[in-house]
Amino acid sequence: GESVGLHLPTLSVQEGDNSIINCAYSNSASDYFIWYKQESGKGPQFIIDIRSNMDKRQGQRVTVLLNKTVKHLSLQIAATQPGDSAVYFCAENRPGSARQLTFGSGTQLTVLP
Amino acid sequence: NAGVTQTPKFRVLKTGQSMTLLCAQDMNHEYMYWYRQDPGMGLRLIHYSVGEGTTAKGEVPDGYNVSRLKKQNFLLGLESAAPSQTSVYFCASTPVQGGAFFGQGTRLTVV
Numbered sequence: 001g002e003s004v005g006l007h008l009p010t011l012s013v014q015e016g017d018n019s020i021i022n023c024a025y026s027n028s029a030s031d032y033f034i035w036y037k038q039e040s041g042k043g044p045q046f047i048i049d050i051r052s053n054m055d056k057r058q059g060q061r062v063t064v065l066l067n068k069t070v071k072h073l074s075l076q077i078a079a080t081q082p083g084d085s086a087v088y089f090c091a092e093n094r095p096g097s098a099r100q101l102t103f104g105s106g107t108q109l110t111v112l113p
Numbered sequence: 114n115a116g117v118t119q120t121p122k123f124r125v126l127k128t129g130q131s132m133t134l135l136c137a138q139d140m141n142h143e144y145m146y147w148y149r150q151d152p153g154m155g156l157r158l159i160h161y162s163v164g165e166g167t168t169a170k171g172e173v174p175d176g177y178n179v180s181r182l183k184k185q186n187f188l189l190g191l192e193s194a195a196p197s198q199t200s201v202y203f204c205a206s207t208p209v210q211g212g213a214f215f216g217q218g219t220r221l222t223v224v
Contacts, residue, residue: 034213036212036215041218042217043117043203043205043215043216044203044205049212098144098161098163098169099144099207099213100146100158100161100171101156101158103155103156103157104155
């Protein structure tokens with residue numbers, strides 16, 4: 001079946017460095033993508049989204065890049081802070097799916113002091 | 114503005130017992146979902162609803178039932194709990210445009 005997957009299950013970065021979390025998706029029909037952050041013991045928290053008619057979208061310290069040619073999504077976090085340590089999930093939405101989201105298995109980001 | 118609220122936060126059940134998880138949202142969202150999250154896996158969709166009075170099966174619906182009698186509430190029921198249903202359950206709601214908002218989760222253990 002179709003799935004959303006992440007290249008790396010864990011990522012460690014030094015505080016102040018930039019982080020890049022990658023995600024591959026397999027359904028070319030997906031038209032909406034979201035990145036979520038989940039801290040331990042909490043529910044997923046919306047970070048940023050992007051529609052398939054865009055290649056890049058920026059938020060506060062975060063940027064999402066979408067490469068439809070290779071079905072790849074990435075989340076860039078600038079000047080990573082200790083509070084950014086969490087599991088990050090990408091999710092895709094397919095047209096006509098009642099806005100259902102298909103989630104990847106997540107990447108654990110650890111920020112080192 | 115509370116967002117999405119789930120009750121209870123924790124529960125331990127014996128095999129064969131039943132229970133209902135309640136999800137309430139105060140954002141007037143049409144779409145609501147129940148997911149389960151197991152270690153090392155992403156969230157998997159159990160059931161969802163596109164509006165009051167409607168429900169539909171997701172990816173892993175077996176052993177669960179749902180009801181959406183009121184727009185703001187989405188109930189998830191386990192009629193006869195099994196150890197395989199030990200998981201963390203998340204409710205979410207979605208506006209017509211934009212991403213889903215999640216509750217804080219219910220940690221369920223079936224012994």
